[in-house]
Amino acid sequence: MTSLQSIDYVAIAAPLVVALVALGVLVLDTFLPPARKVVAGWVSVAGLAVAGVLLVPLVGDTRRTFCVPGDGLVLPACSYVVDELTLVFQALVVAGALVCVLLSLDTVRDTALPSGEYFFLLLSSVSGALTLAASRDLLTLVVALEVVSLPAFALVALRRFDSRSSEAALKLFLVSVVSTAVMLFGLSLVYGVTGQVHLERIATALDDPSLSQPALALGVTLALAGFGFKVAAVPFHFWAPDTYEGAPVPVAAYLSVVSKAAGFVGLALLLTEGFAPYVDSWGPAVAVVAAVTMTVGNLAALRQTRAVRLLAWSSVAQSGYMLVPLGSAVAGDVDAVLPATVAYVVAYAVMNLGAFSVVTLVGRHREANALADYRGLGRTEPLSAFALAFALACLAGLPPGLLGLFAKIVVFRAPVDQGAGWLAVVMAVNVVIGLYYYLAWATTMYARTAEDARPPSYRISWSDGVAIGATLGAALTLSVVPDTILRF
Numbered sequence: 001m002t003s004l005q006s007i008d009y010v011a012i013a014a015p016l017v018v019a020l021v022a023l024g025v026l027v028l029d030t031f032l033p034p035a036r037k038v039v040a041g042w043v044s045v046a047g048l049a050v051a052g053v054l055l056v057p058l059v060g061d062t063r064r065t066f067c068v069p070g071d072g073l074v075l076p077a078c079s080y081v082v083d084e085l086t087l088v089f090q091a092l093v094v095a096g097a098l099v100c101v102l103l104s105l106d107t108v109r110d111t112a113l114p115s116g117e118y119f120f121l122l123l124s125s126v127s128g129a130l131t132l133a134a135s136r137d138l139l140t141l142v143v144a145l146e147v148v149s150l151p152a153f154a155l156v157a158l159r160r161f162d163s164r165s166s167e168a169a170l171k172l173f174l175v176s177v178v179s180t181a182v183m184l185f186g187l188s189l190v191y192g193v194t195g196q197v198h199l200e201r202i203a204t205a206l207d208d209p210s211l212s213q214p215a216l217a218l219g220v221t222l223a224l225a226g227f228g229f230k231v232a233a234v235p236f237h238f239w240a241p242d243t244y245e246g247a248p249v250p251v252a253a254y255l256s257v258v259s260k261a262a263g264f265v266g267l268a269l270l271l272t273e274g275f276a277p278y279v280d281s282w283g284p285a286v287a288v289v290a291a292v293t294m295t296v297g298n299l300a301a302l303r304q305t306r307a308v309r310l311l312a313w314s315s316v317a318q319s320g321y322m323l324v325p326l327g328s329a330v331a332g333d334v335d336a337v338l339p340a341t342v343a344y345v346v347a348y349a350v351m352n353l354g355a356f357s358v359v360t361l362v363g364r365h366r367e368a369n370a371l372a373d374y375r376g377l378g379r380t381e382p383l384s385a386f387a388l389a390f391a392l393a394c395l396a397g398l399p400p401g402l403l404g405l406f407a408k409i410v411v412f413r414a415p416v417d418q419g420a421g422w423l424a425v426v427m428a429v430n431v432v433i434g435l436y437y438y439l440a441w442a443t444t445m446y447a448r449t450a451e452d453a454r455p456p457s458y459r460i461s462w463s464d465g466v467a468i469g470a471t472l473g474a475a476l477t478l479s480v481v482p483d484t485i486l487r488f
Helices: 013-029 039-058 084-110 115-134 138-156 163-194 199-206 213-230 239-246 249-274 276-301 307-327 338-365 382-396 402-417 421-444 462-480
Strands: 063-068 077-082
Touching: 013 039, 013 084, 013 115, 039 084, 039 115, 077 084, 077 115, 077 138, 077 199, 084 115, 084 249, 084 338, 084 462, 115 138, 115 249, 138 163, 138 249, 163 199, 163 213, 163 239, 199 249, 199 276, 213 249, 213 276, 239 249, 239 307, 249 276, 249 307, 249 338, 276 307, 276 421, 307 338, 307 402, 307 421, 338 382, 338 402, 338 462, 382 402, 382 421, 382 462, 402 421, 402 462
Parallel strands: none
Antiparallel strands: 063 077
16 A cells, blocks of 8 residues: 555645745846846746636635545544635735735835845745645644744845834744744644644544543633734734834735735634634633724724824724624534635735735835825825725725625624624724724825925836726725625
């Protein structure tokens, strides 16, 4: 009997291609003259586009690979699974990363960042995010999560002569190391008690009442704390505002959307597939974290005067909304709340990337990137101003941003249907708080200015235009036909 395992290369094609393109970009950069360094960005765009195309054959054809067969007593289990959930998040990661690369082309050139290293690190992190969405055992989950995180440290610190960038990278690194250690300790307790690493088998083992309950409860709690850092949930959120502000704006967009989406899919898989029998323990804890996260994020956002920092605190608050369905889960009904989280993460990605696309454009011309710099933008750059205003309306959940409104309704229904009415009330209050700073920023762009204070006209490159147009088009389309994502 052979010990070799068949590999479904179609199933792993997308992360494999992105990883190979990352290595190719790094090697190619060593042979490119300074005037041709932009080629690394073009190759990155092409690589992500190919990865997106390679996901198409998997639609409607669920595939499983790297499976461990059962022996009659032990259930078969898989380490890497491509199903509908996997495809949704992999498509989100590829699309989000493609927008971030487009936004990075001018940023890398204007700030003299090392092109090869920048796109190599970005694509390496993307390959980890693609793998994470398909991970179904603790080892693959942790390794993929670290592949997402480790290149992010270097991306943030790549502006080597900027003290803010170095400080931001150091904070991200220290908090990440601590959170990873906590998460690994928790997962080691789970493995020590259950003797399993596959999520399906862990769930089966947790149904055994004879297992050590205190050790399991501690392991589950510590594992959730580790993932709390990845999604910037309170009280593990302190790194986010300073890191977003110190990093290049496209990197902040990547951390806010792609990296966060990877953290959420990992958390959702761990809770709904591995720790489902312990929902009575982690459900109330996640609900409290969700309520505190959205409240702290929204209240802090009220005081911000810089665009990136406001979006950072907004991202913290949005994490709270994403956690609401998971916090509403009750015994026997865990799978019922997962679709609401999936739908909101996808909607959030579109909305936030739309806002960051315009913020990246303004940041190249106004280094401070303060909210005051957007005053009168509607007069000089009406299309960019409209794109930002529409993204903010979506984030606020206010018409005409129907994408955000529908997504919030779906999330709001989860605690109502599951009997957690208090969480729905907290969410409703926070949505009202968020209206203030989102609308205040949007109205600033259309406020009157003195003629001598007329804001400059911003040069919009083709890459900026494509990124802004794509995110605006996606937000408008999903506002008209929200069933595309809400059907989940």
